[in-house]
Amino acid sequence: MKKVDIAVIGLGAVGSAALYFLSKSGKKVIGLDRFDPPHFMGSSHGETRITRLAVGEGEEYVSYAKRSQEIWRTLEAETQIQLLDPCGGILMDSGTTPWGKHGGDGFFQKTVDIAKSSLIPHSIWNPSELKAKYPQFLLEETEKAYIEPSAGIVFPERIIQTQLELASKNGAEIKVYSPVNSISTKNGSVILDLKEYQIEAKKVLISAGGWIKDFLPKEEKLGYKICRQVLHWVEIEEGYSHFEKSPVFMWGFGKNPEDFIYGFPTQDGRSIKMASESFLETSHPNDLDRSVSKEEQETFWKEKVKGRIFGLKDQFLKSEVCFYTVRSDSKFVLKQHPSVSEALMVSACSGHGFKHSAALGEELAERILSSS
Structure with a gap:
């Protein structure tokens, strides 16, 4: 039987970060994953994720977002690999109805209030002001936009790969294609x-x-709850240049919780990556439908994109599936395992976890080391 000081089960966003910090402790550490991370079977793939400091899901997350950016900047300096792109962010709101599931009702105003209380630089623009700078977004007269210069893009696969490579360099053992079937307590x-x-x-x-x-x-x-999500890469019209320096964006545009879209500029400049949110439940990640139909793409275009974002073709370069692990309150779970006292568990980032993941990994590593 192999004996170690600390084992990390799952090497995605948080697990790879925790393994990196644990690897610096001098302890005998092992990381295990059922796949070969970074991979496309979980919640941390698809080239890009949004980072934003004014976190409308709750003010308690602001420090995690800030610290994660600091950690990734440090790793960038060490490795010379770009992990963040501070392209800025826009949060657009219908101005007539509250947001639904994403962060709960009043998400836009919560974001603004948190930006003010946390002294996060920002501004509020009307549709005319937004159109002058970003004409691709077709806001109605009742809508408004929150602008956060410190928001931007993080690159999940690069981050996971970098954290794992540094952990290995520090002496951590990494076992891929090694699913753990169960855990138990003994002596x-x-x-x-x-x-x-x-x-x-x-x-x-x-x-x-x-x-x-x-x-x-x-x-x-x-x-x-395991909730299937679909990511789409929609082609930009030839010669349309306003996406070249586009910020990331989130847009709550209607009366229903599903009236929501978010998106990113892509590295190749040919497309915009976009998605909405779905909270239909799948029983287990192994049962997830990972195919995307033409009908799904057409529905996404008609219901989310058409008439709202200018400069795009009704052409999808590709679509991919990932998933959220969701709790009813959309809060994270960081707690002791219910029956194994020497095990900590973290999960249910409810669709807003990657931007916080490095700081979460650091905190969990500190908790484990302080109790060793």
């Missing part, structure tokens, strides 16, 4: 059961994303 340690062998660890972090359900009793599994 004050945690036993990890894999297909062909066991690992004994003094401390464990379970950062398995949607697969957190595999480590929970039946009554707790129900509190974690």
Whole structure:
């Protein structure tokens, strides 16, 4: 049986960050993943994610977003790999109805209030002001826009790869295609059961994303919803240049929670990556439908894009599937495992976790090391 000080189960956004910080401790550390991260089976792929400091989901997340940006800037300086693009961000609101599921009702105003209380530079523009700078966004007269210069893009696959490479360089062992079937307690340690062998660890972090359900009793599994999300890359019209220096954007444009869209400029300059949100539940990540139909693309164009964003063709270069792990309150879970006291668990980032992931990994590593 292999013996280690600390084992990390799941090496996505938070797990790779935690492994990186744990690897600097001098402890014997191992990271395990059922796939080969960075991969396209979880919640941390698709080239880009939004980072923003005024987090309308709750003021308690502001420090995580700020600290994560600091960590990634440090890693950029160390590796000379770009992990962030501070292209700025726009939050657009209908001005007549509250936002629904994304962060709860009043998401736009919560964002503005948090920006003010946290002294985050920002401005509020009317449709005419927005059109003068970003004519691709066709706001109605009742709509308004929040502008945050410190927002932008993070590159999830690069970040995960960088954190894992640095962890390995620091001495952490990494095992890919190594799903953990179960965990149990024995003589004050945690036993990890894999297909062909066991690992004994003094401390464990379970950062398995949607697969957190595999480590929970039946009554707790129900509190974690797996919600399929579809990402689309929509082609830019030839000669249309206003997307070249486009900020990231989020737009709540209607009366229903599904009346929402967000998007990013892409690195190749040929397309805009966009998505909405869906909260239809799939029982388990293994059961997720990862195909995207032509009908889904057509519906997305008609219901979300057409008449709102100028300069795009009704042509999809590609579409991909990922998923959210969602709690009813959209809050994160960072707590002790219900039956294995030496195991911490983190999950249910509810669709807004990557921007906070480096700081979450740092905090979890500190918790584990302080209790060792």
